[in-house]
Amino acid sequence: MGAGSGSVPMKVIAVTSGKGGVGKTSVAVNLAISMAKLGRRVILFDADLSLANVDVALGLRPRFDISHVLDGEKSLEDVMLEGPSGVRIIPAASGIGALSRLSEQQQAGLISAFSEMSVPVDTLVVDTAAGLDSSVLRFSSACQDIIVVVCDEPTSITDAYAMIKVLNQDCGVKSFNLLSNMVENEAHGKNLFAKMDKVVGRFLDVKLSYLGAVPRDHQMRRAIREQVAVSHTYPFCMSARAITRLAEKIGGEPIGESAVSGLGFFFERIVDSGVGAELST
Ligand SMILES: Nc1ncnc2c1ncn2[C@@H]1O[C@H](COP(=O)(O)OP(=O)(O)OP(=O)(O)O)[C@@H](O)[C@H]1O
Numbered sequence: 514m515g516a517g518s519g520s521v522p523m524k525v526i527a528v529t530s531g532k533g534g535v536g537k538t539s540v541a542v543n544l545a546i547s548m549a550k551l552g553r554r555v556i557l558f559d560a561d562l563s564l565a566n567v568d569v570a571l572g573l574r575p576r577f578d579i580s581h582v583l584d585g586e587k588s589l590e591d592v593m594l595e596g597p598s599g600v601r602i603i604p605a606a607s608g609i610g611a612l613s614r615l616s617e618q619q620q621a622g623l624i625s626a627f628s629e630m631s632v633p634v635d636t637l638v639v640d641t642a643a644g645l646d647s648s649v650l651r652f653s654s655a656c657q658d659i660i661v662v663v664c665d666e667p668t669s670i671t672d673a674y675a676m677i678k679v680l681n682q683d684c685g686v687k688s689f690n691l692l693s694n695m696v697e698n699e700a701h702g703k704n705l706f707a708k709m710d711k712v713v714g715r716f717l718d719v720k721l722s723y724l725g726a727v728p729r730d731h732q733m734r735r736a737i738r739e740q741v742a743v744s745h746t747y748p749f750c751m752s753a754r755a756i757t758r759l760a761e762k763i764g765g766e767p768i769g770e771s772a773v774s775g776l777g778f779f780f781e782r783i784v785d786s787g788v789g790a791e792l793s794t
Contacts, residue, residue, distance in 0.1 A: 524553075525637045526763070527656035531672025533643035535664045536694040538566045539733060541640035542596075543744040543753065544660075547760035549598040550744075553636045557596065559605035560652045561642035568604045571596055572740030580606035582626050583619040589626045597745035601632060645679055654684035658763070660724060664695045665705050674712055681719050688720040692759065695729040702726025725762065727755045 528541040545557040559567040559579075568575050573594050581587040594602045639656055641649045653659050659680070663673040673691075680686040691709055693702035706723040713721045727733075730752035736743035744753045 523635055523637075523657075524763070525639070525655075525657045527639045527641055527653040527659045528662060529641045529649065529653045529659060529676060530643055530662040530669070531645070531674070531676040532669050535662050535666075535669050536727070536733075537643065537662045538570055538640055539737065539743070540660070540662050540692060540694060540727065540756070541638055542567060542570050542742050543756045544760055544763075545600045545636075545638040546596070546598045546742050546744040547753075547757045548636050548638070548764055549600045550757070551760055551764045553764060554632075554634050555599075555636040555638060556593070556601045556603060556632070556634050557638045557640065558603045560639045560649075561605050566605070567602055567640055568594070570737060570740065571602070571742060573602065573604070575604040578604040578606040583622060585622055589630050590632055593632065597742050601634070645676060650680060650684055654680055654686050658690060659686060659688075660690045660692050662692050662694050663705065663709060664693070665701065670705075670709065670712075673709065677713060677719060677721070678717060681717055686719070688722065690722050690724040692724045693726040696726045697729065699726060725755065725759045727752050727759070 526544075528537055528544065530537040541557065545555045549555040557567060567573075573596070575592065575594055577587050577592040579592065582589055582592055589603060592603060594604060596602045639652055641652050643649075653676075661673050661677060663669050677689055680689075691706050693705040696702040696705060702725065703723065705726075706721075710721050710723075713719060728751045730743075730750055732747045732750035733743050733752045736746055739746070743750060744756055747753055748757075
């Protein structure tokens with residue numbers, strides 16, 4: 514059975530943010546786990562190719578990582594780790610540098626590695642690196658759905674706006690989903706969305722949808738310190754329950770507009786979007 518086969522439509526979701534430290538990796542990890550608990554077959558791809566975060570967050574010590582796939586030494590199945598609730602994790606390589614230094618051969622290898630993957634999958638969650646690096650933009654714009662994680666701090670808001678603007682103007686992305694993280698209550702989350710929506714609506718021609726909010730929760734911090742996932746270890750705490758609700762929302766209906774047929778196709782989109790020329794320089 515090829516990747517993506519089966520009756521559930523494939524979802525490719527990028528979790529991104531303008532700024533670091535707003536909870537992007539925490540959201541990606543716990544969303545992936547919550548979607549797996551709902552019965553989806555989930556791969557979590559740590560696309561921050563210079564700073565491996567997902568494996569650190571989960572206390573995993575990968576022997577192999579995406580660099581071994583890029584070198585042609587290992588297949589994706591060989592480097593995948595099994596995480597909580599059956600989520601399969603593709604670890605990033607620490608310190609191999611940005612994706613923007615991949616050779617053409619490595620890009621082609623990455624595409625065929627994903628096309629040939631035999632692990633059944635219907636959901637790919639991509640934890641992108643923070644910032645406006647071109648590889649972050651490529652990864653995000655090739656995804657079907659983009660979740661922008663923002664918290665109520667001026668730098669987070671301005672950086673999230675910058676991310677949306679660049680993805681729209683340089684990569685043609687027209688719809689985004691906003692997730693308000695570390696909020697005090699539901700009203701705070703909606704308020705944060707309203708603030709973002711107002712600025713975005715004033716200056717950009719994009720559709721910003723409100724995915725929902727995750728409260729500030731000490732159990733989330735505790736989980737990170739213990740290198741476990743809150744949705745797995747403390748599933749009844751506030752933040753885990755909020756993330757479950759978001760996973761149910763995403764799992765039910767497509768949150769974006771475009772269709773994705775398979776993971777090989779997803780990586781072709783990354784290369785087609787111009788990364789080829791840039792990657793080989
Ligand atoms: N909802 C939350 N409540 C409380 N603390 C949170 C919440 N979300 C994230 N945090 C904490 O914020 C810190 C940063 O989280 P995380 O590493 O997920 O952010 P990030 O945006 O991925 O950062 P970077 O891009 O720098 O890796 C962690 O200590 C995490 O525990």
